[in-house]
Amino acid sequence: MQCVSDLSKLRVAARKRVTHLRTLSAGLAAPLSESDRRALAFVTIELDNLIVSGLRQFTKSSLLGCRTSAGHRVLSQAAATAPPQAAARVYAVLNPSGYQKLGNPPTIKEEAEIAFRNPANAEKVLLAYGATNVATLQFAMGFNAIVFSEIAKVRHFFAHRAENTNERVRTWATNIGMFSYIDPETSLVAGRPGTGVKILDGWLAETENFFDTAL
Numbered sequence: 001m002q003c004v005s006d007l008s009k010l011r012v013a014a015r016k017r018v019t020h021l022r023t024l025s026a027g028l029a030a031p032l033s034e035s036d037r038r039a040l041a042f043v044t045i046e047l048d049n050l051i052v053s054g055l056r057q058f059t060k061s062s063l064l065g066c067r068t069s070a071g072h073r074v075l076s077q078a079a080a081t082a083p084p085q086a087a088a089r090v091y092a093v094l095n096p097s098g099y100q101k102l103g104n105p106p107t108i109k110e111e112a113e114i115a116f117r118n119p120a121n122a123e124k125v126l127l128a129y130g131a132t133n134v135a136t137l138q139f140a141m142g143f144n145a146i147v148f149s150e151i152a153k154v155r156h157f158f159a160h161r162a163e164n165t166n167e168r169v170r171t172w173a174t175n176i177g178m179f180s181y182i183d184p185e186t187s188l189v190a191g192r193p194g195t196g197v198k199i200l201d202g203w204l205a206e207t208e209n210f211f212d213t214a215l
Helices: 007-025 034-063 083-094 096-101 119-128 134-141 147-160 163-175 184-188 199-214
Strands: none
Touching: 007 034, 007 199, 034 083, 034 119, 034 147, 034 184, 034 199, 083 096, 083 119, 119 134, 134 199, 147 163, 147 184, 147 199, 163 184, 184 199
């Protein structure tokens, strides 16, 4: 994903990606084959990438004065005219001490940008610069999607496959009432206690709903 002049483009891109990931994971259930496990790992990592990239590009695009999906121009005090400038504005808000140590640069290269998966960070940036689309973001945040706080734990296991990352997934599963934990892959196709909705299906739905609403 890249910065956009119209957030509807970002919304369409996010929706297409979620649809693709949903197709890849459709019908997977325990007991899982090795190919099922690979598919679940891929979908989880790519969904997390979508969240991180989507929030990053949404925030920078907003500071660059894009149009919302409703057709309204986003106004702010950021005075950014290019993505590297917008990235510097984001960095200055989310890590002010680190930004000062860098010498308060007017631009930040893409590979040095701050990655975040919590919409509250995007909100913090938009509020700092008085961006006019912050209310729409806050409305989307009002659905209290839990994917933003949960997915990193499982993604980190798939990325590193270490004992400590596996234990973090086990602790998370226990904390939400999934007491018959087997492994990270199986937890993704298990029904969430209290709702019965598969964990991964719920994450996909929440991600799609968030970007549909926030943009």
